[in-house]
Amino acid sequence: MSNLTVIDHPLIEHKLTLMREKTASTASFRRLLREISMLLAYELLRDLKMEEVDIETPVAPMKARKIQGKKLCFVSVLRAGDGLLQGLLDLVPVARVGHIGLYRDPKTLQPVSYYGKLPDNMDQRTTVVVDPMLATGGSAAAAVAEVKKAGARDVRFLALLGAPEGAEAFHAAHPDVPVFLGAMDERLNEKGYIIPGLGDAGDRLFGTK
Ligand code: PRP
Ligand code: URA
Secondary structure (H helix, E strand, O other), X not given: OOOEEEOOOHHHHHHHHHXXXXXXXXXXXXXXXXXXXXXHHHHHOOOOOEEEEEEEOXXXXXXXXXXXXXOOEEEEEEOOHHHHHHHHHHHOOOOEEEEEEEEEOOOOOOEEEEEEEOOOOHHHOEEEEEOOEEOOOHHHHHHHHHHHHOOOOEEXXXXXXXXXXXXXXXXXXXXXXXXXXXXXXXXXXXXXXEEOOOOOHHHHHHOOO
């Protein structure tokens, strides 16, 4: 599928294996997700546009490059997106942050919206929407529709784990939005869970049931 990148790195795969283990504690799940998100973001931001600026080092003037344009925007899909957000902010502490509150109705598997707050000037920012899980793709597609409605044009979606069904549905809804994943799993089960997956990301991240 065009526009889909599975970020392949031994550290990502190793940490993901530790997270998948059902015996992983809440604390280690949270720490590993934060660590992986830095590795994912490093790759996802590789093609950011740069500009040349004049600076002075302690010994000489020089032309150096910095990231062009307004500050990046990271949008966390609540709740579990917050687990990825922390690592992204470790890497880019000046980024603006938006939140979109969605939960998946357990019967219909459709996303239900309950909150939204985004920074201004979305049309001038590279926006990264983050959620650890791309299962049916409904939540990701709804979140990206919200940021587009707020004016965002340069949008990327980042998840730790995806299912082929979700990637296809998301691509059908937003063919212009590149998707970055830490891994693509086999399929969804009858309850819409990613198989083999890691279970419910929000519950494992926050220690709820
Ligand atoms: C999980 C996950 C995604 C969604 C993915 O959230 O964090 O947002 O499910 O499923 P989908 O691709 O089928 O839409 P959940 O609805 O469990 O809410 P939570 O983060 O508040 O736990
Ligand atoms: N949401 C999750 O947290 N896990 C899944 O496997 C599917 C949706």
